[in-house]
Amino acid sequence: MTIIRPTQTLINKTTHLMRDGLNAHAFGEFGMPEALGDARWTDELILSTWYMAETGEVPDNLNFKTGKSDGGFDRLEFNYLEESEWLGHSEEIDTSLPLNRRGDSKNEIEIDIPWYGGGMSYGSVSVNVMMSRALNAKRWNTFMSTGEGGYPNELLQIKDNVITQVATGYFGVEERTIKASPIVEFKYAQGAKPGLGGHLLAAKAGEEVAKMRGSVPFVSLFSPFPFHSTYSVEDHSKHLDWIETVNPQALLAVKVSTPHDVDMVAVGSFYAGAHIIHLDGSYGGTGAAPEIAKKNIAMPIELAIPKVHKFLQKEGVRDKVTLIASGGVRTADDIAKVIALGADGCVLGTTDLVGMGCTRCSNCEGGPSRRGCPWGLTTTDVELQELVDQDWGSKRLNNLYTAMQWRLRDILRKLGLSSVQDLRGRTDLLKYISKELGE
Amino acid sequence: MLDTITSVERESRANLLTLEEFGAESARIGREIADGYDRYHIDINEVDDIDPLPHRFLVKVGKIGLAKFIAKEVLMYFPHFDVIFSRPCTYGVFSGPVGGFAPRPKLCVGCLRCTVQHPEFVKVLPNPKMLALGDSYTTHGHIAAIDEEAKRGMVPVRGQGYRGRFGGPGFDGMLTDMSEIVRPSRDGIHGRELIGTSVDIGSKPMHLSFDQNGSLLGSVPDMFTIQIPLVFDLPPGDLGSDALAKVIDSTSSLVDTLACLDAKTASRLGMDAPNIVPVLAVEDAARASEFHSARLVELEGWDAQAFEEATEATDAMVGVRIHFDEGWQGRMTNAVDSGAKVIHLLADLHGRDPNGTFVSGLFKEAHTLLIDQGRRDTVTLLGGGGIVGADHVPKAIISGMDAVALDLPVLFAIQGRSRGSLKHRDKVRGKLPKKLDHDWAVQRLVNLCGSWRDQLLEILGAMGIREVRRLRGEFGRSMVVKHLEDEAFEGILGYHGGEFA
Numbered sequence: 001m002t003i004i005r006p007t008q009t010l011i012n013k014t015t016h017l018m019r020d021g022l023n024a025h026a027f028g029e030f031g032m033p034e035a036l037g038d039a040r041w042t043d044e045l046i047l048s049t050w051y052m053a054e055t056g057e058v059p060d061n062l063n064f065k066t067g068k069s070d071g072g073f074d075r076l077e078f079n080y081l082e083e084s085e086w087l088g089h090s091e092e093i094d095t096s097l098p099l100n101r102r103g104d105s106k107n108e109i110e111i112d113i114p115w116y117g118g119g120m121s122y123g124s125v126s127v128n129v130m131m132s133r134a135l136n137a138k139r140w141n142t143f144m145s146t147g148e149g150g151y152p153n154e155l156l157q158i159k160d161n162v163i164t165q166v167a168t169g170y171f172g173v174e175e176r177t178i179k180a181s182p183i184v185e186f187k188y189a190q191g192a193k194p195g196l197g198g199h200l201l202a203a204k205a206g207e208e209v210a211k212m213r214g215s216v217p218f219v220s221l222f223s224p225f226p227f228h229s230t231y232s233v234e235d236h237s238k239h240l241d242w243i244e245t246v247n248p249q250a251l252l253a254v255k256v257s258t259p260h261d262v263d264m265v266a267v268g269s270f271y272a273g274a275h276i277i278h279l280d281g282s283y284g285g286t287g288a289a290p291e292i293a294k295k296n297i298a299m300p301i302e303l304a305i306p307k308v309h310k311f312l313q314k315e316g317v318r319d320k321v322t323l324i325a326s327g328g329v330r331t332a333d334d335i336a337k338v339i340a341l342g343a344d345g346c347v348l349g350t351t352d353l354v355g356m357g358c359t360r361c362s363n364c365e366g367g368p369s370r371r372g373c374p375w376g377l378t379t380t381d382v383e384l385q386e387l388v389d390q391d392w393g394s395k396r397l398n399n400l401y402t403a404m405q406w407r408l409r410d411i412l413r414k415l416g417l418s419s420v421q422d423l424r425g426r427t428d429l430l431k432y433i434s435k436e437l438g439e
Numbered sequence: 440m441l442d443t444i445t446s447v448e449r450e451s452r453a454n455l456l457t458l459e460e461f462g463a464e465s466a467r468i469g470r471e472i473a474d475g476y477d478r479y480h481i482d483i484n485e486v487d488d489i490d491p492l493p494h495r496f497l498v499k500v501g502k503i504g505l506a507k508f509i510a511k512e513v514l515m516y517f518p519h520f521d522v523i524f525s526r527p528c529t530y531g532v533f534s535g536p537v538g539g540f541a542p543r544p545k546l547c548v549g550c551l552r553c554t555v556q557h558p559e560f561v562k563v564l565p566n567p568k569m570l571a572l573g574d575s576y577t578t579h580g581h582i583a584a585i586d587e588e589a590k591r592g593m594v595p596v597r598g599q600g601y602r603g604r605f606g607g608p609g610f611d612g613m614l615t616d617m618s619e620i621v622r623p624s625r626d627g628i629h630g631r632e633l634i635g636t637s638v639d640i641g642s643k644p645m646h647l648s649f650d651q652n653g654s655l656l657g658s659v660p661d662m663f664t665i666q667i668p669l670v671f672d673l674p675p676g677d678l679g680s681d682a683l684a685k686v687i688d689s690t691s692s693l694v695d696t697l698a699c700l701d702a703k704t705a706s707r708l709g710m711d712a713p714n715i716v717p718v719l720a721v722e723d724a725a726r727a728s729e730f731h732s733a734r735l736v737e738l739e740g741w742d743a744q745a746f747e748e749a750t751e752a753t754d755a756m757v758g759v760r761i762h763f764d765e766g767w768q769g770r771m772t773n774a775v776d777s778g779a780k781v782i783h784l785l786a787d788l789h790g791r792d793p794n795g796t797f798v799s800g801l802f803k804e805a806h807t808l809l810i811d812q813g814r815r816d817t818v819t820l821l822g823g824g825g826i827v828g829a830d831h832v833p834k835a836i837i838s839g840m841d842a843v844a845l846d847l848p849v850l851f852a853i854q855g856r857s858r859g860s861l862k863h864r865d866k867v868r869g870k871l872p873k874k875l876d877h878d879w880a881v882q883r884l885v886n887l888c889g890s891w892r893d894q895l896l897e898i899l900g901a902m903g904i905r906e907v908r909r910l911r912g913e914f915g916r917s918m919v920v921k922h923l924e925d926e927a928f929e930g931i932l933g934y935h936g937g938e939f940a
Contacts, residue, residue, distance in 0.1 A: 364598020
């Protein structure tokens with residue numbers, strides 16, 4: 001099969017036009033694109049994310065805080081102090097988050113912001129996107145996860161900020177990458193498709209992707225559900241023991257979705273040895289998932305966090321484990337609400353992609369072109385993946401994270417808190433905006 | 440076990456079979472049985488549109504702006520023709536003979552790359568004709584999904600996450616559970632290949648009794664089995680036609696389910712088959728005798744005398760259609776008391792009763808009423824009204840139905856169009872495609888059944904449930920958003936209970 005690579009002139013022209021366009025829209029030069037946005041990611045949320053990625057600042061004239069989904073994060077607000085009681089806006093307001101609370105001999109890791117990048121596999125996204133995220137993670141002393149698709153060699157230069165994911169297909173899982181990672185993440189399930197496993201459609205499983213996954217090109221690759229070696233919490237413990245044997249220093253993260261007994265699952269994971277319990281709610285992103293799964297199976301993250309937080313408290317182990325939440329966390333305001341509801345921090349995925357130009361058109365799985373994302377994000381197409389270069393991508397994410405950290409500190413100071421860790425479980429600082437008041 | 444082996448050996452010697460020969464013969468018989476096993480399968484095939492839905496998007500290109508842009512490109516990039524002729528669309532919207540001067544909006548997926556790159560002269564807009572399809576309950580989103588499912592027969596798969604509202608009314612306020620480790624089967628890729636979707640129609644005894652000789656006492660279960668928990672219901676409003684009746688007949692036969700058809704129509708068209716369920720007006724109950732092959736006939740409404748007449752007139756089971764209006768509980772109880780083994784419950788097409796109670800609550804009430812009476816398994820409950828999405832099927836079954844009835848999805852699967860409100864069954868107005876090709880329409884409905892069955896398997900697989908019969912009434916494997924909100928947001932200032940009870 002002959003692969004025709006695009007000329008540099010073509011790439012330069014296209015990226016120039018795209019980036020100019022993103023910039024112009026972020027600054028509102030052409031108004032609000034009418035077909036942009038949905039209830040969860042409104043047009044204003046997308047454009048404000050572009051604005052933050054361009055400037056490193058929050059916009060004045062766009063709603064960068066909430067969507068219009070009529071529930072969850074979009075009906076929660078903070079009950080701020082009187083302005084006279086606000087703290088000054090300062091870099092002294094602590095946004096760091098320790099990840100190892102077990103008090104064992106493993107890595108003592110503290111990240112500078114209470115979030116890290118969620119798993120997006122090589123194949124579902126290109127190396128350029130992975131590297132953009134990883135470079136930004138290094139800059140922010142946080143992490144990004146490989147997802148389940150292997151560990152491209154380029155990532156090794158940033159290995160201290162990369163989480164290796166072990167998922168049910170074991171794609172690309174090697175001892176060398178487990179040894180390289182400060183944190184190893186077991187993915188039991190994904191919020192957008194809980195209980196269904198993963199599926200990389202054939203069109204996106206090109207030669208490099210297939211090689212990385214130990215497969216042949218252009219064949220659909222399934223990550224089965226669940227781990228076929230896990231029938232019980234004891235089997236789960238055995239899994240974690242395996243990683244501990246290969247890399248005794250690594251922190252162990254366990255990613256699960258949000259069934260009705262998610263609280264029991266979390267406690268089971270803690271007793272099996274997890275340092276990080278990562279809950280992935282049902283409104284989260286995905287490279288490809290059955291539409292029926294996205295909304296209907298398992299619960300939104302807003303509803304799972306308090307359930308797990310309270311149960312861990314009741315069990316007396318809440319302070320020995322880091323609770324991370326994801327699945328529809330879009331903004332700094334969402335991050336603060338996640339923490340106020342009881343998590344320690346969160347994982348971002350879609351937000352990173354929107355920061356790099358995603359319009360949420362939902363064609364990540366290949367779309368009618370079968371080439372993947374037309375913006376060069378969720379694709380390994382030889383031409384399209386060149387539309388995102390690592391320097392440009394990581395700079396946009398750096399700007400975005402700068403604005404988000406600023407906003408997080410802004411929320412904290414208005415609540416009179418000098419550390420994000422003091423916000424955990426403070427539902428007393430939240431208020432619910434009922435429909436009557438909200439409209 | 441030891442006895443068995445000993446007896447096998449004795450028998451083998453007596454018949455001059457060695458143990459090895461016996462093993463080989465056993466393996467041969469086993470293989471024959473396995474080879475003869477016919478796993479249920481719905482034969483989906485992609486079919487073309489005959490009356491496509493409106494495009495999702497409109498693409499507006501300013502011709503002068505485009506001409507200026509091309510001129511500039513030629514000056515800047517000549518002779519790099521790959522650059523000059525490159526298009527900002529990977530889907531071919533601008534790849535027609537004259538490029539952007541005649542865009543092809545039917546190919547647009549709304550990625551907006553064109554309008555971001557060229558905001559001066561390209562605009563992408565939602566198509567108001569698409570947005571106007573359906574009504575407040577059966578939305579353009581439902582119709583587009585049904586159209587795609589009927590076209591391809593596949594489970595719709597997309598990238599990115601959920602795009603809609605948080606929870607919501609009706610079925611939107613119900614979530615299904617999943618299990619992190621429990622599977623229905625470890626066989627196959629996901630363990631869902633062996634999940635059963637067959638449903639028994641009729642009556643099972645609540646227990647079996649045997650005499651001293653081990654012979655069964657009393658009657659044997661009076662039931663038959665269909666392969667999917669979906670039956671085709673009477674076409675609502677003005678949609679009934681001979682052509683549609685024939686399509687529903689053929690489809691229900693192919694996928695091994697049932698088609699409820701007006702008895703007069705069925706009689707006139709000579710439709711008398713095991714898959715046909717003639718629906719009789721109470722005054723025509725005695726005409727049940729005309730359908731010799733039917734396994735089930737239904738009476739439109741409860742009438743004790745009509746039920747008796749129908750029962751005497753046919754050997755088929757006699758089911759009763761009961762609408763969720765005032766006093767339905769009493770009518771259902773009376774019908775079951777009189778021996779009805781199938782109750783077909785009907786809400787309006789928005790899934791509501793006249794008081795506005797949603798069908799999931801109504802189904803649950805019917806189910807629990809029969810449980811309280813200690814005879815749930817003696818009756819099959821079919822439920823209809825408000826079932827317009829694949830996720831509604833498992834949710835209706837969780838709410839207590841054995842199977843659900845399809846009404847409006849049939850119209851949209853075969854690319855019919857509706858006018859006005861779709862709430863009241865008898866007032867639905869619509870039109871079927873002008874040239875309704877029988878085979879085409881059958882394949883569309885077969886595809887819809889295949890897609891909805893596969894999506895049901897996704898839900899069952901995620902829950903770790905091995906057959907759909909075990910899903911019935913499993914309220915504990917569902918979650919109600921309002922209840923979850925109450926638990927999660929209790930104590931938060933301003934929270935006074937979820938919006939949708």
